Amino acid sequence: MKRVLFVVAVFAAATSFAQNKKLPLEGAVQAGMLEGESGTAFQLGLRGGFKFSTWSTAIGAGLDYYGVRSIPLYLHVQKRLFNRPQTPFAYINGGYHFPWKSEEARWSSWSSEIKRNGGLYYEAGLGYQFSAFTNKALFFAAGYSFKRYAEDILSNRFCFEPGPCPNYRENFTYRMRRLSITTGLRF
Amino acid sequence: MKKLLHCLLLATTAIVLLSLQGCLKDDCRRTYTLYQPIYKTLKHVRAEMKSTAPASLENTGKLNVFGNYIFLNEVGKGIHVIDNAVPASPKNIGFINIPNNVDLAIKGSYLYADSYSDIIVFDISNPTNVKPVKFMDNVMKEKNVYWYPMLSNPDSIKVVVGYTTKDTTVDCNTYNTLYTTDNRALDAALASSSYAAAPSVGTGGSMASFTIINNFLYTVSASSLYTIDISNPINPFKTADRNMGWGIETIYPFQNKLFIGSRTGMFIYDLANPANPVQQGQFNHVRSCDPVIADGQYAYVTLRGGTACNSTINELNVIDVSNLSNPVLKTRRTLTNPHGLAKDGNTLMICDGKDGLKIYDAADPLNLKLVKTVAGLETFDVIAMNRKAIVVAKDGLYQYDYSDASNPSLISKISVNKK
Numbered sequence: 001m002k003r004v005l006f007v008v009a010v011f012a013a014a015t016s017f018a019q020n021k022k023l024p025l026e027g028a029v030q031a032g033m034l035e036g037e038s039g040t041a042f043q044l045g046l047r048g049g050f051k052f053s054t055w056s057t058a059i060g061a062g063l064d065y066y067g068v069r070s071i072p073l074y075l076h077v078q079k080r081l082f083n084r085p086q087t088p089f090a091y092i093n094g095g096y097h098f099p100w101k102s103e104e105a106r107w108s109s110w111s112s113e114i115k116r117n118g119g120l121y122y123e124a125g126l127g128y129q130f131s132a133f134t135n136k137a138l139f140f141a142a143g144y145s146f147k148r149y150a151e152d153i154l155s156n157r158f159c160f161e162p163g164p165c166p167n168y169r170e171n172f173t174y175r176m177r178r179l180s181i182t183t184g185l186r187f
Numbered sequence: 188m189k190k191l192l193h194c195l196l197l198a199t200t201a202i203v204l205l206s207l208q209g210c211l212k213d214d215c216r217r218t219y220t221l222y223q224p225i226y227k228t229l230k231h232v233r234a235e236m237k238s239t240a241p242a243s244l245e246n247t248g249k250l251n252v253f254g255n256y257i258f259l260n261e262v263g264k265g266i267h268v269i270d271n272a273v274p275a276s277p278k279n280i281g282f283i284n285i286p287n288n289v290d291l292a293i294k295g296s297y298l299y300a301d302s303y304s305d306i307i308v309f310d311i312s313n314p315t316n317v318k319p320v321k322f323m324d325n326v327m328k329e330k331n332v333y334w335y336p337m338l339s340n341p342d343s344i345k346v347v348v349g350y351t352t353k354d355t356t357v358d359c360n361t362y363n364t365l366y367t368t369d370n371r372a373l374d375a376a377l378a379s380s381s382y383a384a385a386p387s388v389g390t391g392g393s394m395a396s397f398t399i400i401n402n403f404l405y406t407v408s409a410s411s412l413y414t415i416d417i418s419n420p421i422n423p424f425k426t427a428d429r430n431m432g433w434g435i436e437t438i439y440p441f442q443n444k445l446f447i448g449s450r451t452g453m454f455i456y457d458l459a460n461p462a463n464p465v466q467q468g469q470f471n472h473v474r475s476c477d478p479v480i481a482d483g484q485y486a487y488v489t490l491r492g493g494t495a496c497n498s499t500i501n502e503l504n505v506i507d508v509s510n511l512s513n514p515v516l517k518t519r520r521t522l523t524n525p526h527g528l529a530k531d532g533n534t535l536m537i538c539d540g541k542d543g544l545k546i547y548d549a550a551d552p553l554n555l556k557l558v559k560t561v562a563g564l565e566t567f568d569v570i571a572m573n574r575k576a577i578v579v580a581k582d583g584l585y586q587y588d589y590s591d592a593s594n595p596s597l598i599s600k601i602s603v604n605k606k
Binding site for chain 2: 037144170171173174179
């Protein structure tokens with residue numbers, strides 16, 4: 001939660017700065033793939049923010065299907081090499097991702113309650129954009145992406161006789177490292 | 188020059204991404220609790236089976252109400268003694284250490300409790316100074332874990348009295364190996380529970396596996412019904428040991444009968460010869476967990492689903508037992524996760540798990556009317572008598588006054604100590 005607040009605070013500061021300077025708005029939609037040890041997964045993204053010179057910053061959100069479906073919420077910062085429609089660029093995203101389903105009851109050998117916790121999400125990479133349509137740019141990007149995810153599992157183990165059984169708790173923490181390839185439209 | 192720069196940038200990107208291949212590995216860490224048993228000799232364990240200072244409630248099980256006292260099982264550890272002379276302010280006055288204890292029954296000044304396969308008789312004439320007066324060795328053989336032909340000396344027998352826990356973090360790839368190892372210890376740690384009823388006898392709940400009628404203690408384990416003559420409380424002896432098939436769970440006394448709940452049905456045993464109960468009737472139902480109570484013409488059985496119960500059925504069955512040899516299902520009502528139940532006059536109470544305590548008007552048992560749901564507590568068992576309900580819930584022991592069933596008032600609560 002602190003990370004989310006940090007992202008919002010940074011964006012609020014950037015927004016305030018942008019409004020004072022009357023900076024142009026910029027948005028983007030993107031889709032792509034995530035490739036890692038757990039296989040290939042789809043991703044979607046949408047972001048909106050401000051542009052100043054060759055820099056831009058935005059708040060982004062999306063869908064990330066790698067490992068566990070989740071919703072990343074992040075601050076996006078981008079630096080274009082040149083101040084023109086066709087240019088390479090570098091970007092970094094940092095924020096928090098929220099699991100799609102935060103809780104689940106599961107029945108296997110015994111009943112379990114699973115609480116899913118999101119975690120740190122970040123991505124950094126390089127890309128190239130082309131001029132497309134009117135005042136728009138088509139871009140391709142590739143980067144390194146990370147998300148941390150944890151499951152708290154509380155199980156009620158089998159008892160041979162009726163009665164409340166002691167609970168058994170375990171935690172699984174996953175750190176997922178992926179190659180992110182995206183394409184999208186900047187407007 | 189710019190094209191060269193772009194080419195260089197693309198090449199750099201490709202090289203950087205390729206070099207990241209080694210970093211594109213997921214990892215998983217599993218944090219779990221490792222249970223390690225603590226052993227003591229049986230002699231030592233028995234020397235400690237007596238009143239000690241009050242202990243906080245942690246994982247409560249079955250209960251038995253006797254006069255102004257509530258004896259409440261702490262699953263696998265012993266029994267809390269609660270002075271309930273003033274229900275608005277019950278006092279936790281002591282704890283009886285009984286390793287692996289899950290059930291109890293009371294008659295007169297004596298409390299009968301299990302400890303593994305043994306049954307121990309305690310003198311409770313002074314509830315603050317409870318003392319064992321008799322150890323019955325290996326009565327319930329299915330629960331035996333330490334009696335072997337070569338081991339009869341209490342000094343040589345080792346008993347698990349508890350577990351030390353240690354949080355451990357490992358790579359998830361080692362999960363399967365560790366799972367097998369530490370679950371053995373855990374499963375051994377998972378004990379169970381039970382209760383009973385009648386005048387001069389403590390009143391237990393419907394989840395009980397111990398009950399007393401007149402001079403006999405009846406107790407069920409997973410597959411047997413044991414009959415113990417307690418006419419001489421300090422020298423009880425087993426009179427019958429009847430195999431009933433797997434899945435036996437609860438026992439409920441009514442008049443001269445025993446209603447026994449199993450995972451596949453309800454059995455009715457006749458006590459014409461109390462030393463040797465004989466099956467009189469049987470009602471079969473789908474596989475599920477099912478405490479049972481009875482009130483004369485009808486028996487009330489809650490069927491609970493879930494993994495341990497091998498079922499997805501959650502309901503109340505009302506069974507006509509006017510012909511004990513041929514019980515007939517009359518009506519059923521869908522519930523959420525029913526556990527224990529109790530009936531006081533025309534008031535039927537059902538512990539419906541996380542849904543709380545449901546109170547029904549049972550004036551017409553075939554047309555139950557839900558009067559009130561007491562929500563906000565996860566209920567396990569209930570004893571209802573004299574318009575007072577004692578409810579065992581996950582977070583504590585509650586007492587309600589249900590003089591007005593549609594508006595029960597909370598009298599008191601002893602909270603469970605959350606770890």
